[in-house]
Amino acid sequence: MPKSIKQLTEAPQRITGGHRLCPGCAEPTIVRQVLMAAGDRPIIAANATGCLEVSSSVFPYTAWKIPWIHLAFENAAAVIAGVEAAYQQWRRKGLIAPDVRYGLVAFAGDGGTYDIGLQALSGMAERWHDCVFVCLNNEAYMNTGVQRSSATPYGANTTTSPAGRVIPGKPVHRKDLTMIMAAHDIPYVAQVAPALPPLWRHLINAAEKAFEYEGPAFLNVLSPCPLGWIHDSSRTPEIAKLAVDTCFWPIYEVDHGAWKLLYKPKEKLPIEAYLETQGRFRHLMRGDQGAQVRKEMQAWVDYKWEQVLKLCGEA
Amino acid sequence: MGKLIPMEGNQAVAEAMRQINPDVVAAYPITPSTEAVQIFARFVADGLVDTNYVAVESEHSAMSACIAASLAGARVMNVTAAQGLALMWEMLYIAASMRTPVVLSVANRALSGNINIHCDHSDAMGARDAGWIQLWGENVQEAYDNLIQAVVIGERRDVRLPVMNNYDGFLVSHSYELMELEEDAAVREFVGEPVYVRPMLDVSNPYTVGALDLWDFYHEHKRGQWEAYGPAKQAVVEVGQAFGERFGRYYGLLDPYYLDDADLVIVALGSTAGTIKDVVEQRRERGEKAGLLKIRCFRPFPLEEVADALSSAKAVAVMDRAAGFGSGWGTVYPEILTALYHKGLVLPTVDYIYGLGGRMILPEEIHQVYDELAQVAAAGGTAEPLRWLGVRV
Numbered sequence: 001m002p003k004s005i006k007q008l009t010e011a012p013q014r015i016t017g018g019h020r021l022c023p024g025c026a027e028p029t030i031v032r033q034v035l036m037a038a039g040d041r042p043i044i045a046a047n048a049t050g051c052l053e054v055s056s057s058v059f060p061y062t063a064w065k066i067p068w069i070h071l072a073f074e075n076a077a078a079v080i081a082g083v084e085a086a087y088q089q090w091r092r093k094g095l096i097a098p099d100v101r102y103g104l105v106a107f108a109g110d111g112g113t114y115d116i117g118l119q120a121l122s123g124m125a126e127r128w129h130d131c132v133f134v135c136l137n138n139e140a141y142m143n144t145g146v147q148r149s150s151a152t153p154y155g156a157n158t159t160t161s162p163a164g165r166v167i168p169g170k171p172v173h174r175k176d177l178t179m180i181m182a183a184h185d186i187p188y189v190a191q192v193a194p195a196l197p198p199l200w201r202h203l204i205n206a207a208e209k210a211f212e213y214e215g216p217a218f219l220n221v222l223s224p225c226p227l228g229w230i231h232d233s234s235r236t237p238e239i240a241k242l243a244v245d246t247c248f249w250p251i252y253e254v255d256h257g258a259w260k261l262l263y264k265p266k267e268k269l270p271i272e273a274y275l276e277t278q279g280r281f282r283h284l285m286r287g288d289q290g291a292q293v294r295k296e297m298q299a300w301v302d303y304k305w306e307q308v309l310k311l312c313g314e315a
Numbered sequence: 316m317g318k319l320i321p322m323e324g325n326q327a328v329a330e331a332m333r334q335i336n337p338d339v340v341a342a343y344p345i346t347p348s349t350e351a352v353q354i355f356a357r358f359v360a361d362g363l364v365d366t367n368y369v370a371v372e373s374e375h376s377a378m379s380a381c382i383a384a385s386l387a388g389a390r391v392m393n394v395t396a397a398q399g400l401a402l403m404w405e406m407l408y409i410a411a412s413m414r415t416p417v418v419l420s421v422a423n424r425a426l427s428g429n430i431n432i433h434c435d436h437s438d439a440m441g442a443r444d445a446g447w448i449q450l451w452g453e454n455v456q457e458a459y460d461n462l463i464q465a466v467v468i469g470e471r472r473d474v475r476l477p478v479m480n481n482y483d484g485f486l487v488s489h490s491y492e493l494m495e496l497e498e499d500a501a502v503r504e505f506v507g508e509p510v511y512v513r514p515m516l517d518v519s520n521p522y523t524v525g526a527l528d529l530w531d532f533y534h535e536h537k538r539g540q541w542e543a544y545g546p547a548k549q550a551v552v553e554v555g556q557a558f559g560e561r562f563g564r565y566y567g568l569l570d571p572y573y574l575d576d577a578d579l580v581i582v583a584l585g586s587t588a589g590t591i592k593d594v595v596e597q598r599r600e601r602g603e604k605a606g607l608l609k610i611r612c613f614r615p616f617p618l619e620e621v622a623d624a625l626s627s628a629k630a631v632a633v634m635d636r637a638a639g640f641g642s643g644w645g646t647v648y649p650e651i652l653t654a655l656y657h658k659g660l661v662l663p664t665v666d667y668i669y670g671l672g673g674r675m676i677l678p679e680e681i682h683q684v685y686d687e688l689a690q691v692a693a694a695g696g697t698a699e700p701l702r703w704l705g706v707r708v
Contacts, residue, residue: 042518046383054527062523067515070525071382071409078376082341082383082391083515085367089338089389090516092365102518120379123372 002205003037011036012065014043019063020055024226024233026194026240027052027136030203031107033194034134034219035066037207038103044083045069045105048076048112051143052136074116077124077133080106084129103211104131110151111141113220114177125184125216132210132217135177138225146228150175153248154300155293156280158228163283168293173300181218182254188217190253192262194224195240202251202262209255222249230279239277246274247305252312261312268305271298317497317562324487327459327494328394328420328480329354333364334502335466337418338389338509341369341380345399346432347484348422352394374399378406378417385415386524388514390466393417396484397424400438404445410477411446412540413524416469417477419447420462423585423636424484425672433673434484436585440637440646446540448478448547449614451584453570455492458482460564461611463497466506467554473546475512479614483586485673497562505561544615551612568617570609571624573599577606579688580625582651583634584610587669587676591634594681605685616650622658625651630663630692632684634704636670644701663696669704680705 056063113135141147148161157163161170190206210217243249275281465478559565588609598605635645648666
């Protein structure tokens with residue numbers, strides 16, 4: 001049952017203010033909402049190296065009011081798997097009451113999910129650990145200064161896919177990790193975003209299901225990054241909504257194999273409506289080459305959108 | 316009472332794991348340690364242990380899951396070798412830094428490249444400064460005994476460090492030897508129930524593990540970790556003594572053989588020590604004062620003890636089964652020199668690099684080392700302190 005806002009606000013506050021994430025960063029919003037959706041079950045969080053980790057745990061301070069563990073960059077899924085392995089033993093030994101079920105959650109950026117963390121993530125999913133893996137997907141390695149990842153969109157300007165005089169940003173499309181995770185046939189996969197109302201609700205609902213189901217769940221959450229995407233810090237939820245309204249970031253879930261589109265824009269906006277909000281695409285808004293890239297981006301968005309519609313039985 | 320039965324090293328390791336019955340084993344098979352994982356997986360499948368066996372997708376995840384499970388509140392174990400250990404390298408340091416008493420058995424094997432599956436010590440030697448306690452076994456019995464002791468050493472409250480149980484790949488891992496398998500109950504009593512220190516699963520006491528630790532605290536934290544190696548050395552001694560009192564086989568930091576009055580001493584670790592013991596006996600029969608200093612605990616390095624043990628030698632040869640590329644030596648030799656220098660001992664010494672990639676080491680070659688050592692002793696030194704044994708050049 002989706003929780004009411006009142007119920008959500010009654011959940012324990014598990015991450016405090018005072019962390020050092022940038023103003024306008026979507027990550028703490030996502031983390032807070034995911035953890036609110038977990039309800040009052042005990043939570044243990046693992047974190048890959050990345051923005052969230054370095055900004056929330058600067059020794060001797062911590063923003064975490066729950067047990068929290070960070071070991072390295074590529075292994076958040078293996079770390080939460082290890083915690084889960086111990087957790088199952090505590091249950092077996094009766095060290096945890098039979099009616100108590102923990103929520104075990106891993107947070108990682110797109111680097112720690114799509115790229116260096118993919119192997120551990122795939123292994124964790126295949127082994128069916130009872131946990132939730134949340135990708136805070138800001139579409140590049142923001143913590144180290146905006147280097148491209150395999151989640152970085154085609155054409156985006158990053159420090160390792162710079163928009164130059166010859167090459168207009170990242171020369172290849174991003175990979176579709178949500179579908180890769182859906183192909184693991186795990187209980188729950190969702191692609192969501194911390195977007196303006198009413199869309200944020202789908203993020204909460206997805207997180208609620210992810211914690212509820214036994215076995216692995218994966219949430220791919222688009223996470224606008226004012227620093228790397230180059231937008232005003234006040235526009236984060238709006239830009240997330242534009243990502244959905246342009247179908248650049250369709251939000252959908254795969255619940256025990258059932259594909260469901262969570263939101264279908266009344267009017268599918270052209271990709272430019274999204275691109276023009278962000279400095280990382282600024283070079284695409286001028287000249288013939290920019291127009292060509294935008295055309296290719298639109299074609300790719302259309303292709304992926306049709307694919308999602310078909311899978312969700314909406315085509 | 317235990318019983319004498321023939322066993323392979325991997326089998327003995329798996330048997331010890333069965334008897335210890337750890338909470339979590341996260342492992343990835345790799346030659347020549349694979350068999351230990353296979354046998355243990357069978358124990359799990361047959362319900363002979365309560366272990367949650369996590370068949371991870373890589374050694375990196377194996378060590379990551381082990382560290383996390385240990386921090387969460389579990390007694391954990393793992394087995395690997397060579398490339399597997401190398402892939403864990405990042406996590407080995409973290410295991411020690413997080414003060415997790417993970418126990419890892421390593422069937423020592425050469426590191427690539429080129430790829431080679433046979434014994435040398437380059438894998439564990441490459442990890443020697445990662446912060447792990449390193450025990451080195453000579454034979455199947457010691458692989459078994461060291462694993463049991465490793466649990467107790469690592470979990471001691473004043474230690475809390477990961478322990479590596481090294482045994483030579485193939486030479487020990489796949490060799491059948493008659494060994495004494497102790498009774499399950501006796502082993503379980505010796506290792507005791509696991510004590511979970513600040514387990515993360517105790518959610519009523521939440522804390523942050525693995526924080527960002529910058530110039531203002533990291534230095535002190537490393538110093539704090541440094542303090543653990545004194546107690547660790549003491550623990551190796553005390554647990555070795557307690558093990559002897561319980562099971563009749565005593566262990567220490569070092570294993571001297573005909574050392575007290577020895578003029579010519581070879582320092583070695585691993586299975587070659589067994590070969591050397593045979594040769595020592597032959598040379599003793601000829602009236603030569605030959606001796607062996609086997610290093611059982613390489614980390615923490617028993618600096619004082621090594622120096623004391625070598626103080627009356629006339630010449631010392633160090634057997635190195637790993638090349639310290641660029642250092643000019645093997646990996647053990649510089650440590651021995653440090654120990655001697657520390658005590659103001661100036662002795663003729665020779666470093667022998669031998670047995671890389673499983674190159675056979677024969678008694679004749681050990682004789683050669685003693686012969687050469689006798690010449691070095693007589694000459695009072697050598698212009699050729701680094702020698703490759705059994706190499707075609």
